Amino acid sequence: MKSMKYEKHMRGPSVHHTIKETIAGGLEDPFYVVEVEDILRKHKNWLHKMPRIRPFYAVKCNQQPIMLETLAALGIGFDCASKAEIDTVLSMGVLPSNIIYANPCKTRSYIKHAAENSVDLMTFDNVEELYKVAALHPKARLILRLKVDDSHSVCRFSMKFGADPAKAHLLLEEAKRLELNVVGISFHVGSGCESASSFSDAISDARRVFDIGLRMGFDMNILDIGGGFPGTSDPRVSFDEIAFAVNQALDKHFPAVDDDGQETKISIIAEPGRYYAASAFTLVANVIAKRVQDIPEEGRQEIMYYLNDGVYGSFNCIIFDHWDVHPKALLSSSELLFRQYYPSVVWGPTCDSMDCIKRDVILPEMEVGEWLYFPEMGAYTIAAASNFNGFQIPTVKYNVTPQIMEILRHLPSWPRIAKVLDVPVMERSFAVSMEHPVGGCIPVH
Numbered sequence: 001m002k003s004m005k006y007e008k009h010m011r012g013p014s015v016h017h018t019i020k021e022t023i024a025g026g027l028e029d030p031f032y033v034v035e036v037e038d039i040l041r042k043h044k045n046w047l048h049k050m051p052r053i054r055p056f057y058a059v060k061c062n063q064q065p066i067m068l069e070t071l072a073a074l075g076i077g078f079d080c081a082s083k084a085e086i087d088t089v090l091s092m093g094v095l096p097s098n099i100i101y102a103n104p105c106k107t108r109s110y111i112k113h114a115a116e117n118s119v120d121l122m123t124f125d126n127v128e129e130l131y132k133v134a135a136l137h138p139k140a141r142l143i144l145r146l147k148v149d150d151s152h153s154v155c156r157f158s159m160k161f162g163a164d165p166a167k168a169h170l171l172l173e174e175a176k177r178l179e180l181n182v183v184g185i186s187f188h189v190g191s192g193c194e195s196a197s198s199f200s201d202a203i204s205d206a207r208r209v210f211d212i213g214l215r216m217g218f219d220m221n222i223l224d225i226g227g228g229f230p231g232t233s234d235p236r237v238s239f240d241e242i243a244f245a246v247n248q249a250l251d252k253h254f255p256a257v258d259d260d261g262q263e264t265k266i267s268i269i270a271e272p273g274r275y276y277a278a279s280a281f282t283l284v285a286n287v288i289a290k291r292v293q294d295i296p297e298e299g300r301q302e303i304m305y306y307l308n309d310g311v312y313g314s315f316n317c318i319i320f321d322h323w324d325v326h327p328k329a330l331l332s333s334s335e336l337l338f339r340q341y342y343p344s345v346v347w348g349p350t351c352d353s354m355d356c357i358k359r360d361v362i363l364p365e366m367e368v369g370e371w372l373y374f375p376e377m378g379a380y381t382i383a384a385a386s387n388f389n390g391f392q393i394p395t396v397k398y399n400v401t402p403q404i405m406e407i408l409r410h411l412p413s414w415p416r417i418a419k420v421l422d423v424p425v426m427e428r429s430f431a432v433s434m435e436h437p438v439g440g441c442i443p444v445h
């Protein structure tokens, strides 16, 4: 596999090939191309940079079967927030012990469902939740989610979730009274984090409450450092910087061995979503309409393009994830060179004036029927896309190079992955033609 060093926003030539091949099929609807290698590359990087931390992928971020099946094949755990997410993951053959039900405010029937399916690990941050768990799943292994300083993050949710560390002892006392089993501490620094120190500070806060739990006699053995790890190539603070800060803070507050050289036996886990999903997905949308606007006050023109995907579809990330997207023209290099460039506005297809994808962007002049593409669109996009106004949610195409196909083919879960990729499961070895990265599996006789 290639190293993580890839140019900003550049996807491999084979992704472009898959895009061109899809369009050549005469399609007009928007679609994604998933670069499966990117998911594997991300995991390799995670293992390399934070070897002590076991990831539990946050299913909410992107529940496409290719994401879930590939990650399950890699042995990653799953962070589920609802009954449906738990059922999806269990139906893939993932063991209940590889699931954390990481929603501190759970529906009662979902807690019961978790209990019936042996999903034991779950988070809480309030006393009412303890009463529900005591009644419905008394054997649960509970993780206390703390409120941490999320002031450096774009998506902040300490307003919604997390117990105040100063009052955490009260919750632990109540858990003790209810004879519940608290096993760890978690936090989420928020997403789009601008400072690696948010993680180190949170780890230090977690240690203090961890010790309170230990003193109360709980068998504290899990630290869950949540999500918020960047997944795109131009984050505010890099994954490497965060990994460095996290490793340093863990060495200080949760060392792998104690002063006597004994293993401390504390499992460190995390709940990354966007880290795994963002960069593997490239969205391609069609220019369905175009208007040239005069701006007399400024003595210039602006071109407005209307695409067949918008903020009610994939671009819901602009609203719910404060995301800034980067449209690129799907043109050859000579077309890019010779076309006129204009200030442009890119709109979605619905009859809603809020449905704006990007203002003030300079684009080469595009014609109706041509395509724009948006790299790194895998996180919180298709997962929450709707059919509002009758527009279609994009379909998903796969880009799998022969080398990656060969790796996947040797995984025990290959038959399931083959089903997702819609390629035949063959017992004998086969070659894959480079011209047809997925569709062209050729059996070798």
Ligand code: ORX
Binding pocket: 058, 061, 079, 102, 103, 155, 156, 157, 188, 190, 191, 192, 226, 227, 228, 229, 271, 272, 273, 274, 275, 320, 321, 380
């Ligand atoms: O980042 C956020 O605001 C929302 N939370 C995602 C989330 C993740 C992991 N654990 C829990 C979560 O709520 C409990 C994953 O976070 P990330 O993808 O940043 O690694 C999602 C916001 C969507 N708009």
